[in-house]
Amino acid sequence: GQNIDQxxxxxxxxxxxxQINCTYQTSGFNGLFWYQQHAGEAPTFxxxxxxxxxxxxGRFSSFLSRSKGYSYLLLKELQMKDSASYLCALGRSGxxxxxxxxGKGTKLSVIP
Amino acid sequence: xxEVTQTPSHQVTQMxxxxxxxxxxxxxxxxxxxYRQILGQKVEFLVSFYNNEISEKSEIFDDQFSVERPDGSxxxxxxxxxxxxxxxxxxxxxxxxxxxxIYFGEGSWLTVV
Numbered sequence: 585g586q587n588i589d590q591x592x593x594x595x596x597x598x599x600x601x602x603q604i605n606c607t608y609q610t611s612g613f614n615g616l617f618w619y620q621q622h623a624g625e626a627p628t629f630x631x632x633x634x635x636x637x638x639x640x641x642g643r644f645s646s647f648l649s650r651s652k653g654y655s656y657l658l659l660k661e662l663q664m665k666d667s668a669s670y671l672c673a674l675g676r677s678g679x680x681x682x683x684x685x686x687g688k689g690t691k692l693s694v695i696p
Numbered sequence: 697x698x699e700v701t702q703t704p705s706h707q708v709t710q711m712x713x714x715x716x717x718x719x720x721x722x723x724x725x726x727x728x729x730x731y732r733q734i735l736g737q738k739v740e741f742l743v744s745f746y747n748n749e750i751s752e753k754s755e756i757f758d759d760q761f762s763v764e765r766p767d768g769s770x771x772x773x774x775x776x777x778x779x780x781x782x783x784x785x786x787x788x789x790x791x792x793x794x795x796x797x798i799y800f801g802e803g804s805w806l807t808v809v
Contacts, residue, residue, distance in 0.1 A: 626800040626803050627787070629797055683744060684739075684798060689738065
């Protein structure tokens, strides 16, 4: 099975940097994904890591350490529109498909 | 930018009725999925579809659920006899040849009354 843990809520200030952590226990996965989800909307792909290390994509970066069962999403220069839930997901391929198992998400509130 | 489109955006149905949710995946994608999210809960995998057949399904995807690709563009989820606990947002998703990046549609909000 797969168990994914994220903080339920976080608050950060506009213009600041915030790090959202994700820890997991699993028997195996191919990649770790981060999605953004505004209330009532679809998850939107942000970033993914296959190998250990940091992946940078504009204001967003994601880090993975397989040995520690740990990932984080780093958001820089926070904007009000970044207020959303951030979903950590483990991706597993098999039988001709790629299946995502999501955590419960971290609700980020950006305040002025 | 190509996107996954879903219809209807919102449907209200009576318990026991059949519902069909429709999706048009991104045109050159090969893998298709349905996920659902009950209000306030996490996104859950239902089923994946590749090469015109189900490749994986979760425990949630029981005999009341079915999927179909009736033509070259549409991908549907049918719920035969809806229950109150089927009320959720249903997301269609698709991915390309590498299967790595999965793109979600805007969702169909199903309310069973």
